[in-house]
Amino acid sequence: MHVLCRDISPPSLLFLPDFFVENAAAEEEDVKSQIEKLWHEVNSLKEMQALQTVCLRGIKSHRKCYLTIEEPKHYHEANEDCIAQGGTLATPRDMMENNELRDYAKRSAPGSKDLWIGVADIVKEGQYVDVNSFPVSFVNWDRSKKQPTGTKRESCVVLSVSAQGKWYDEVCRSLKTYICEYVIP
Numbered sequence: 001m002h003v004l005c006r007d008i009s010p011p012s013l014l015f016l017p018d019f020f021v022e023n024a025a026a027e028e029e030d031v032k033s034q035i036e037k038l039w040h041e042v043n044s045l046k047e048m049q050a051l052q053t054v055c056l057r058g059i060k061s062h063r064k065c066y067l068t069i070e071e072p073k074h075y076h077e078a079n080e081d082c083i084a085q086g087g088t089l090a091t092p093r094d095m096m097e098n099n100e101l102r103d104y105a106k107r108s109a110p111g112s113k114d115l116w117i118g119v120a121d122i123v124k125e126g127q128y129v130d131v132n133s134f135p136v137s138f139v140n141w142d143r144s145k146k147q148p149t150g151t152k153r154e155s156c157v158v159l160s161v162s163a164q165g166k167w168y169d170e171v172c173r174s175l176k177t178y179i180c181e182y183v184i185p
């Protein structure tokens with residue numbers, strides 16, 4: 001065998017006609033882009049399936065699905081958990097969404113008096129932003145309880161079920177149940 005193979009040199013592209021090399025490269029690119037396309041399709045199918053599971057387990061409301069997680073976590077852990085499932089902490093954008101969240105929280109987590117939502121002023125005191133660091137235009141503070149108390153100690157926001165959906169700022173490291181939201185594409 002060694003004798004037979006000794007004189008066989010590996011094929012070299014250098015000796016192939018130009019059009020063949022170009023063709024092979026083009027074909028390789030084609031296969032690559034097809035694989036990429038399939039990869040994207042598989043991922044979007046996975047996302048849709050995850051979204052359906054979430055929507056079935058939680059509630060669907062307009063272009064969002066909400067899901068309550070009853071295992072209490074710190075604010076950041078809660079948000080990371082939502083992200084791991086393809087969502088973020090829920091962020092009510094108007095009173096209608098806020099009321100929907102409140103009603104859903106009441107039903108799905110009857111034992112929780114307040115739940116984390118995706119609003120915090122960690123970076124700049126008093127500047128409340130969503131999980132993407134964009135300032136929130138809708139807020140629903142419990143002014144009767146002088147919320148937010150606005151200290152640097154309390155930088156994360158809960159929606160209080162016991163206060164009819166009003167917001168409180170709390171210590172981010174408190175353990176609380178939370179609601180994730182998933183945007184329907």
Ligand SMILES: [Ca+2]
Nearest residue numbers: 149154169170
């Ligand atoms: Ca507070």
